[in-house]
Amino acid sequence: MEHIVIIGNGIAGVTAARHIRKHSDKRIIIISAETDHFFSRTALMYVYMGHMKFEHIKPYEDWFWQKNGIELVRGYVTEVDTENKKLLVDNTKSFHYDKLVIATGSKSNKFGWPGQDLHGVQGLYSKQDLDLLEVNAPNKEKCKRAVIVGGGLIGIELAEMLRSRDIPVTFLVRESSFWNGVLPEGESQMINEHIGEHHIDLRLGTNLKEIVSDGNNRVKAVIIQETGEELPCDFVGLTAGVSPNVDFLKDSGIELGRGVKVNRFLETNIKDVYAIGDCAEQREAIGNRRPIEAVWYTGRMMGETVAQTICGNRIEYKPGHWFNSAKFFDIEYQTYGWVFGARGKKEHEEQFHWRHDTEKICITVAFHGENKLFLGINTFGIRMRHEIFDRWLTEERDVDYVMEHLVDANFDPEFYKQYEVGIVSKYNSDFGKSITAKKKNSKRIFQLN
Amino acid sequence: MSTYDRSMALTGQPPVTLSRNQKLATLVGMFGLAIVLLAAFNVTFPSKALWLSIALASILGGTIWFSSDAYLHKQPGIKNDGVWFKSISSQGFWGWIAGIALTGFYIILYFYPEYLGLVSGGDNKGVIGLFDPLSKALSGNPASQWFVYGTLYTIAILAFGIKFLWKYRHNQYERIRTFSVMFFQTAFAFIIPELMARLNGSSLLNGGSLPYYDLKNMWPLNYYNFEGYRIKGFLSSGDIGFAMLIFGVATIFIISPILTYRFGKRWYCSWVCGCGGLAETAGDPFRQLSDKSMKAWRIERWVVHSVVVFVTLMTTAVIYSYLGTDTSKYWLTKSTFLIGVAVLLTLVFGWVMLFKRKQLQKDAQYGAIGYFVVIMALIGMHFLSGDGNVFLFKSETLRKSYSFLIGSIFSGVIGTGFYPIFGNRVWCRFGCPMAAILGFQQRLFSRFRITTNGGQCISCGNCSTYCEMGIDVRAYAQKGENIVRSSCVGCGICSAVCPRGVLKLENGPLKGRIDSNQVLLGNDVDLMQLVNKK
Numbered sequence: 001m002e003h004i005v006i007i008g009n010g011i012a013g014v015t016a017a018r019h020i021r022k023h024s025d026k027r028i029i030i031i032s033a034e035t036d037h038f039f040s041r042t043a044l045m046y047v048y049m050g051h052m053k054f055e056h057i058k059p060y061e062d063w064f065w066q067k068n069g070i071e072l073v074r075g076y077v078t079e080v081d082t083e084n085k086k087l088l089v090d091n092t093k094s095f096h097y098d099k100l101v102i103a104t105g106s107k108s109n110k111f112g113w114p115g116q117d118l119h120g121v122q123g124l125y126s127k128q129d130l131d132l133l134e135v136n137a138p139n140k141e142k143c144k145r146a147v148i149v150g151g152g153l154i155g156i157e158l159a160e161m162l163r164s165r166d167i168p169v170t171f172l173v174r175e176s177s178f179w180n181g182v183l184p185e186g187e188s189q190m191i192n193e194h195i196g197e198h199h200i201d202l203r204l205g206t207n208l209k210e211i212v213s214d215g216n217n218r219v220k221a222v223i224i225q226e227t228g229e230e231l232p233c234d235f236v237g238l239t240a241g242v243s244p245n246v247d248f249l250k251d252s253g254i255e256l257g258r259g260v261k262v263n264r265f266l267e268t269n270i271k272d273v274y275a276i277g278d279c280a281e282q283r284e285a286i287g288n289r290r291p292i293e294a295v296w297y298t299g300r301m302m303g304e305t306v307a308q309t310i311c312g313n314r315i316e317y318k319p320g321h322w323f324n325s326a327k328f329f330d331i332e333y334q335t336y337g338w339v340f341g342a343r344g345k346k347e348h349e350e351q352f353h354w355r356h357d358t359e360k361i362c363i364t365v366a367f368h369g370e371n372k373l374f375l376g377i378n379t380f381g382i383r384m385r386h387e388i389f390d391r392w393l394t395e396e397r398d399v400d401y402v403m404e405h406l407v408d409a410n411f412d413p414e415f416y417k418q419y420e421v422g423i424v425s426k427y428n429s430d431f432g433k434s435i436t437a438k439k440k441n442s443k444r445i446f447q448l449n
Numbered sequence: 450m451s452t453y454d455r456s457m458a459l460t461g462q463p464p465v466t467l468s469r470n471q472k473l474a475t476l477v478g479m480f481g482l483a484i485v486l487l488a489a490f491n492v493t494f495p496s497k498a499l500w501l502s503i504a505l506a507s508i509l510g511g512t513i514w515f516s517s518d519a520y521l522h523k524q525p526g527i528k529n530d531g532v533w534f535k536s537i538s539s540q541g542f543w544g545w546i547a548g549i550a551l552t553g554f555y556i557i558l559y560f561y562p563e564y565l566g567l568v569s570g571g572d573n574k575g576v577i578g579l580f581d582p583l584s585k586a587l588s589g590n591p592a593s594q595w596f597v598y599g600t601l602y603t604i605a606i607l608a609f610g611i612k613f614l615w616k617y618r619h620n621q622y623e624r625i626r627t628f629s630v631m632f633f634q635t636a637f638a639f640i641i642p643e644l645m646a647r648l649n650g651s652s653l654l655n656g657g658s659l660p661y662y663d664l665k666n667m668w669p670l671n672y673y674n675f676e677g678y679r680i681k682g683f684l685s686s687g688d689i690g691f692a693m694l695i696f697g698v699a700t701i702f703i704i705s706p707i708l709t710y711r712f713g714k715r716w717y718c719s720w721v722c723g724c725g726g727l728a729e730t731a732g733d734p735f736r737q738l739s740d741k742s743m744k745a746w747r748i749e750r751w752v753v754h755s756v757v758v759f760v761t762l763m764t765t766a767v768i769y770s771y772l773g774t775d776t777s778k779y780w781l782t783k784s785t786f787l788i789g790v791a792v793l794l795t796l797v798f799g800w801v802m803l804f805k806r807k808q809l810q811k812d813a814q815y816g817a818i819g820y821f822v823v824i825m826a827l828i829g830m831h832f833l834s835g836d837g838n839v840f841l842f843k844s845e846t847l848r849k850s851y852s853f854l855i856g857s858i859f860s861g862v863i864g865t866g867f868y869p870i871f872g873n874r875v876w877c878r879f880g881c882p883m884a885a886i887l888g889f890q891q892r893l894f895s896r897f898r899i900t901t902n903g904g905q906c907i908s909c910g911n912c913s914t915y916c917e918m919g920i921d922v923r924a925y926a927q928k929g930e931n932i933v934r935s936s937c938v939g940c941g942i943c944s945a946v947c948p949r950g951v952l953k954l955e956n957g958p959l960k961g962r963i964d965s966n967q968v969l970l971g972n973d974v975d976l977m978q979l980v981n982k983k
Contacts, residue, residue: 011908019980043909050531051946052914059908059923061742164530197524296907301972304980318973325905327948330526330619334905334950383950386903390971411902411953413944415621446958 002026004310005087005097007077011296012277013103014038015303016310017070023311028069029097031089033076035127037062041105042296044130045157049164054127080252082270099310102249102260102268102275103303106242106294113149113238115211120219121236124158133161137235140167145233147171147222149208150240151178153326156191158237159200160329170201170231172208172224174240182341184364186353187380191328194360198329211236242294244279257281259292264316266306274309276302286319288338295324321393322376323386331360336389337376339366349375352399352430354423356381363423367399374402382419383411388445400435403427407440470518478511488579489565498582505600509608516612525619527946529915537869538734544869552866559857562594587643599639602727606634609730616733622941622954626719630726637665638723648689657685662693665721667700669760670883672856676848677771706890712956713897714887715939722883724876727865728917729940732873736917736942739872745919749878749936750812753885756855758819760882762826763851765790769830770844784831791827794820805893808963855880874917878936888935896956897939898963899932901925904971905951912943912952926951933963 004020006013009032017028043057065072075089080100087095108123110116120136122129137143146162148155151173159169175181178195180188195202207225214220221232244259255261255269259281266274275281277299282291298319305317325334340349350369355362361381367374374397377389388409392402407420424437443449467475484494484504494500520528537543557564566575573581577592580600584592610631617623642661649658660682668674674697683694708716718725739745765787772783798820801809809816864876877884891897899922906929912922918936922943925932932943932952944952972980 040908040910042907043911046909046911049529050534051527051529052910053533056910056914059910059927297904297971300904301976304972305976308976308979313979315976315979318976320971320973323904323971325907325949330524332948332950383902383953386905386971390903411900411950413620413622413941413953414955415625417621442957446961448958448960 002098003096004028004099004101005095006030006101006103007087008032008103008105008277008279009035009038009072010041010103010105010277010299011038012105012299012303013101015300016101016103016276016307017303018068019304019307020310021068021070023307025069026310027071029071029073029095031073031075031077031087031095033074036072036074037065039127041125044124044127045161048130048133048161077248080249080254082253082273085272098272100273101306101310102246102254102273102279103277103299104245104248104279106278107245108238109150109241109243110238111240113208113210115213115219116238118211118213118219118236119217120234121211121238123238123242124154125242137162137165137167139165143167143234145170145231146235146237147231147233148237148239149222150238151175152239152241153179154242155237155239156195156328158239159195160198162235162237163198163200167235168199168201170203170233171195172203172206172222174205174207176205178202178204180341181343184339184341184345184351184353184378186355187362187364187378188341190355190360190362190380191331194329194331242278244281244292246279257291264318265309265314266302266317267309274306276306286317287322289319289322297323321390323390328380331380332383333378333380334384335376335378336384336386337366337374337393339364339376339378352427354419354426356419356422361419365399365402365427372398372400374399377402385409385411385445400433403433404435404438405444407437408445410440468518471515474511474515474518476511477507477514481505481507481509481511485576485579488576491566491575494579497579501579501583504579505604509604512608513611516615520612520615520618528616529946532734532737538737540738540870548867548869551868552862555857555862555866558594558598559861565594565597567594584643587640588646590646596643602723603634603639605731606723606726607631609733610726613730613733617945620941620945623945626941627729629720630722630729633665633721634723634726638663653687654689655685655687657687657690658682659686659690659693662697663723664693664696666723667705667883668697669701669757669764669886670722670724670881671697672760672764672851672882673848675764675768677767680771701886705887706894709887709890710895713895713937713939713954714884714891715897715937715954717887718877718884718938719940724860724864724881725938728868728873728877732865732868732917735868735873737872737914738870739874739878739917739919741913741916741919741921743921746921749919750815752879753881754815754819756859756880757882757885758823759851759855761790761794761823763847765827766830766844767848787827787831791824794823801893808893855882872917872919874919874938877938878918884936884938888937891937892933892935896959896962897933898955898957899937899943900953900955900957901929901931902949902951902953904929905949907949909948911946911948915942915946917942922952931962 004026006017006029009030013030017030020026020028037058038060039054040057040059043052046052047054047057073089075093077087077089078091079088085097087097089095106125108125115121122132122136124133137146145168147170148158149172151171155171159171162169177185177188178191192202209223209225211219212221212223212230219233219236221230222236223230246256246260249256249260253270254273259279260268260275261283262268262275262280263283266276266280268275278292278294280302285291301319302317305315308315321337323336327333339351340346348369349366352365353362359381363380363382364378366376374392377384403424406423407418410418410420420437424435427433428435481504484500488494533539537547566573566577568574572578573591577594577597580592580597583600584590584596610627613627614624642663645659646661648654650656660679673679680694683690705717719729769783769786772781772786773779774782776782801816859880860876864880867875906926908923908927910923912926916922917940918938920932920934920937922932939954941954944954
């Protein structure tokens, strides 16, 4: 019986294990240094906020693993010997593998700031980080001010977490507007405002110079590069992105770039060794995607794909249309297809933006300036139906068609106000069109014809 | 390194502390309760009407003030911060105290109403006496323990309903649904039956008197609706009484199947029902306490369906016991009634087995066993029962045990008293035969489903945690499957708390409603076909 060893029990590794089990009776071992059982990393924030206990963010009950014959090992892989197909865990236990899947995820970036290793300074990625946060910032008495460095998704989540305990937060963002490397201007601006509504001291266009020690190896303040201002604080969150967690592979002979280099079959340079999820780096980017995709959904897709390959059906990793989602405090964000911020915007890309007069709701639709092909949509505060946009992207609909049928894609709960009429009329006036928004039609939505 | 242990805290550690306004509001509410409690210890208040008004106003006002301070100065959005840090909402010390207090209240209410001051054939004392003025104003009669309970119940739904409206003020579905339960409780469960009592003995009812009837409360939740004394009451009250009896039959056999087909059982359980109304308002802080394990689900299915069998047999036996045998007196006799019940059950069973067997899978066997038990019991009733007897017991014994075990202990003492321990829908989930019957329809014959939005689920678990019915919503959502579960009451909270916009309650075509294929979008279509291969 073949031994499949998977390093890492995150969404990528666990999805691979589950699908290998579905298709075969191979022996499956998952090794993790982080936790005994799989949990949803994206939900760690809710544990600190008191929405859930840690046990609630485990998607499977603890009996699941034994019942499905998936062996769990807790330990840190210290050595990978690809010649003899052996792993060493915690320098002591040795495991043989026939096929190895590396799914070790990411680690928080630290860019060599002075003081970045002081007590009270941390990133937010792992269960250990969450535990550490409980020590560093348990309440507003022990943590009188927190500073967050890095304006991405983890940064804003960390801000929301700390605010749930009334801890004052200063948020240092390098960019001129929140996440505008990814979001178009109007959206980014709206999120800036919403951050303010949650009483966060948002400092745009601001870099960290250094973190100051109190003399006992503990953070006392940060100094801002641009102004030289010294901000006293008890906690610093470093959330300037993540990078693949692959340092333990340095001497293994497995080819590394920033992550583990893989081809489209998720194979590394060494036979029978695969890499999936955040830690995998495509040799060539797929379409508009980045070579390293640290996203929940792509981890899951790679897990499904590599399971096919390992079970004898060698197939390429071929992700479908791009989608993603997040939540900025109270504002839900979804995206389907490609909408770029000013920095990444292609020459042919045109955008239509609509924002509600009073509420924090907006959308941006991207389309091809010449052939009017619909390229993608960002929505804030309106939920959209994934299936519909996936279909429209596959059918290569033009932007007029999308605007006309926009109501079909609405996924908000029943009785919510609908904004399609206003959106379409703004589209008409922006681009000199005379489109009438269609009525919602369940035959079209559920494809009953 | 471990997470701070918060379980020792009484009121929850920071960040969860009460603001000054909240403390004052608590004081106001407690003052109102204290008046009621003092009355219970037979302190006589000079002007009952005044003091009762003060007490009820304080309880209502205190709760509303507390809620406004808790929610209105915050941004609209999900307000679950610190839920698991507060001892009241995380099975901590205050949770247990509240559970014990509520349970004690229910035991006294159901079994020892004399301690509340109930005096039969004389003037009420104590708490019940305190409520006399209000009862007399409404129905003209002195209060009973049920009037006191009904008043407090309605106050709870109104006060906590307002709290819920503020907590979910960004969510139009939750708001409209809450207005609905507040309305049905106040009008249908509380005021209309009291006012109707004034008609008793009037010429409108041909001098008859109607039984107390909450019109929205249908059999089998209202398990006593077809008991002899009630039937007599209906039939003695002219056309109105007869119409109400017909309505009682129609609600369960005609109205509810149609509405459940169109909207799912939510039209009742989380829009109309009084038990549901209390669970959704006063019970809302406890929804996260329901058990989501596979084991709990297994127990749930056995227990709730056993209750359905029990209530069916009990009701049949009760009606059987007062029917006659002489066809010349009345067309409906003992034997025609039994045959009627058997035919109806056979039709339902046959239809399900013929058309819906596949959807039931293993449960079909259990269904068959249940059906078999009921039919054997009916046959047994025919051959082995004498006058007033069903088998060896009196039908009265059967009725009394149901009323004691299910009607009082399960729905009241455990169902509501244990809110802070087992969650707010214990009764609805494990005990309510009405919910089970509607659920059966919802699973097999309804347009309702919770649609999963393609591949957007991140398995965070908010939906499962905040499902009051203990459904592991995430288990479906993360596979891209729609959620079509008989127990779902359609409260909509899973959809509300989802941070990624994955879940939507909707009524749609039957085709493709139960889609056991995983349709995780975002992945290459060929791969999806491979993944779905079983």
